[in-house]
Amino acid sequence: xxxxxxxxxxxYLNASGDEQPPASSCVFCDLHQNPDEDETRxxxxxxxxxxxxxxxxxxxxxxxxxxxxxxxxxxxxxxKETTDELMDLTKRCQxxxxxxxxxxxxxxxxxxxxxxxxxxxxxxxxxxxPRWTGDTNFMSTVGETRVIPEDLPTTYRKLRAKF
Numbered sequence: 001x002x003x004x005x006x007x008x009x010x011x012y013l014n015a016s017g018d019e020q021p022p023a024s025s026c027v028f029c030d031l032h033q034n035p036d037e038d039e040t041r042x043x044x045x046x047x048x049x050x051x052x053x054x055x056x057x058x059x060x061x062x063x064x065x066x067x068x069x070x071x072x073x074x075x076x077x078x079x080k081e082t083t084d085e086l087m088d089l090t091k092r093c094q095x096x097x098x099x100x101x102x103x104x105x106x107x108x109x110x111x112x113x114x115x116x117x118x119x120x121x122x123x124x125x126x127x128x129x130p131r132w133t134g135d136t137n138f139m140s141t142v143g144e145t146r147v148i149p150e151d152l153p154t155t156y157r158k159l160r161a162k163f
Contacts, residue, residue: 096162103130
């Protein structure tokens with residue numbers, strides 16, 4: 001077996017939530033405050049309890065987030081109306097991504113808590129990404145670089161009409 005070393009990842013393993021500087025506000029709470037800025041903030045759709053937005057740091061073109069308006073740190077604390085709509089919007093995102101990108105599969109999920117990989121641990125959100133056979137690469141691991149074949153404004157224009 002070969003070993004691929006990635007010492008740059010150690011900071012994620014070694015950091016505790018207590019060592020993080022306190023945030024003055026929540027990026028997801030701030031993001032949806034100005035509906036007039038939806039296009040520049042890449043918000044695709046606003047539901048009653050959640051909104052859909054492009055991930056500003058995508059793993060792949062079409063990487064979307066479904067985010068509750070309410071600041072919730074735990075999935076099981078979310079009201080049923082919020083989680084029901086979150087799942088309905090996730091299905092809607094899958095349909096839109098399938099129509100626009102014609103992927104062969106999807107990644108779908110939540111990272112709950114910093115140890116689980118949550119970059120923003122105190123505000124739950126769902127990820128959905130289109131996937132294709134052979135689309136993974138080692139650039140993120142060995143080069144600390146992601147290769148995204150499409151810029152966010154192009155992705156936004158392609159998907160906005162589906163919402």
